[in-house]
Amino acid sequence: MRRKIVAGNWKMNKSVIDAQQLMYQLLEYKKNNPTQCEVWIAPPSLYLMMAKDLFEKNEIGAFAQDMSEHESGAYTGEISAEMLESIEADGSLIGHSERRQYHGETDSHCNRKIKLALDKGLTPIYCNGETLEQRKSGQHFEVVKNQTEVALFTLTAEEIKKVVIAYEPVWAIGTGETATPEQAQEIHAHIRNILAEKYGKEVADEVSILYGGSVKPDNAKEIFSQPDIDGGLIGGAALKLEDFSKIIEAFN
Ligand code: PEP
Secondary structure (H helix, E strand, O other), X not given: OOOOEEEEEOOOOOOHHHHHHHHHHHHHHHHHOOOOOEEEEEOOHHHHHHHHHHOOOOOOEEEEOOOOOOOOOOOOOOOOHHHHHHOOOOEXXXXXXXXXXXXXXXXXXXXXXXXXXXXXXXXXXXXXOOOHHHHHOOOHHHHHHHHHHHHHOOOOHHHHOOOEEEEOOHHHXXXXXXXXXXXXXXXXXXXXXXXXXXXOHHHHOOOOEEEEOOOOOOOHHHHHOOOOOOEEEEXXXXXXXXXXXXXXXXXX
16 A cells, blocks of 8 residues: 655745744644544754654654755755754655756756665655646656656665655646646656556555645645545645645545
8 A cells, every 4th residue: 555645845934933833733633633644744954853852753754855965075054864864854855846946956966865865764755747838838748757767767666665756746836726636647647657667567556646736625635536646745735734634634
């Protein structure tokens, strides 16, 4: 059975007090509500140790939003896989479209980061997806195929099973515009086929593929009910327990 996951990407939001409050609320919620999926958050890295201290029993996964492609050394401002391992973080987002857009990240960078993460026992959440122009010109299948191959195809079958993929069409992130469940399913199935061609169907069937892009309480159930969609990576709607919990409950 593939892992079902709802992961919240907090991006660059919340003071330490507000972050702590939402972590407490989530923990309380998780204690009182058995969930049918794993619940993960990716707060700003500054708050990751606090999350790990609070989530003593690992009730909620704590992820970085990014990590360095280098092991250690003179890379000011960066956080390494080893540092994440040392605080027992669960993993890191890798290749989020905002990292690609504002920091020039490419799939080759993602490939190096994913390898480093796996070497340290961290779960990489590899994000990909096409831009609006690429979708409009019908290139979305090709773009996602290329992204997947460059970022992931140096991994072994055992390694790929440990990766979580988040398909996030760039035109749907933070825009309020969501891919229809059919559009999302089509690409998820496409990604799974790409993996199956390289690693075999059994391996491809074990990889969790999340959808991200304006998932909200009112569209989560329909999106998550698609056969190749194993959960969601949630941005805006992860910032309030009220919305995030309803998205988690879309699995019930
Ligand atoms: C994201 O940033 O990964 C995301 C999906 O954002 P939003 O849900 O706000 O579109």
